[in-house]
Amino acid sequence: MSLVAGRGPFGQDPSGWFAPPVPNPVVFVEPHPRRVVAVVGGTPVIDTERALLVHRLGQPLGYAFPADEVSGVPYAAEPEAPGYVRVPWDAVDEWYEEGRRLVHYPPNPYHRVDCRPTGRRLRATVAGAVLVDTTDTVIVFETSLEPRLYVSSEHVETDLLRRSTTSSYCNYKGYATYWTAVVDGIEVQDVAWSYDDPMPETTPIAGHFSFDAARCDLLAELPRAEVTQRPAGAE
Secondary structure (H helix, E strand, O other): OOOOOOOOOOOOOOOOOOOOOOOOOOEEEEEOOOOEEEEEOOEEEEEEOOOEEEEEOOOOOEEEEEHHHOOOOOOEEOOOOOOEEEOOHHHOOEEEEOOEEOOOOOOOOOOOEEEEEEOOOEEEEEOOEEEEEEOOEEEEEEOOOOOEEEEEHHHEOHHHEEEEEEEEEEOOOEEEEEEEEEEOOEEEEEEEEEEOOOOHHHHHHEOEEEEOOOOOEEEEOOOOOOOOOOOOOOO
16 A cells, blocks of 8 residues: 555545645655665665655555665666666565565555454354354454454354465555355355454454455445545645
């Protein structure tokens, strides 16, 4: 996620508007005073505290590095930051930011995840079998994403679920485990997911399950999306 992704302020479908309007598309470049290290074959090829973050419409958040601090890897000039270059993510074996190994892209300093206990109901069924039905839930508000409800495993009919081979990674929640529902011989792949060992900011959902509305009959009492008309000329 970044400022230019999804419904972010500079995205293609921003949730709000600017007054007065700003140019669109727009590229936002900012200093990123953290130690960033790139490793190839066990040897650092970049080790800097002078990286920039580049938010560009339609692209993942990226780093730009001082050209004189990059060697041994392919790179291209960063047009919005003279003297800086971009390095393809896959051109190195490992990326680190202050000792944390990164996956997919840099973590976004504007991305936030809030986990709040709530009394909103979550009910999920497959082939008439109830997988969960409780109001003892946790709601997760995450930048640029729709809110989601998570529920402790103690409220889930885990005997109807089996661990899937699917997995995914989120820079803000960690590695997800997926679950297949098996009900009277009917299998629904990846109907739910959970985080066994989430990032520190999302520890309230450790061992909790969330369910895919496209793969089960789901009732999730989520905040209503208010539709607000933008003033004429606002962007």
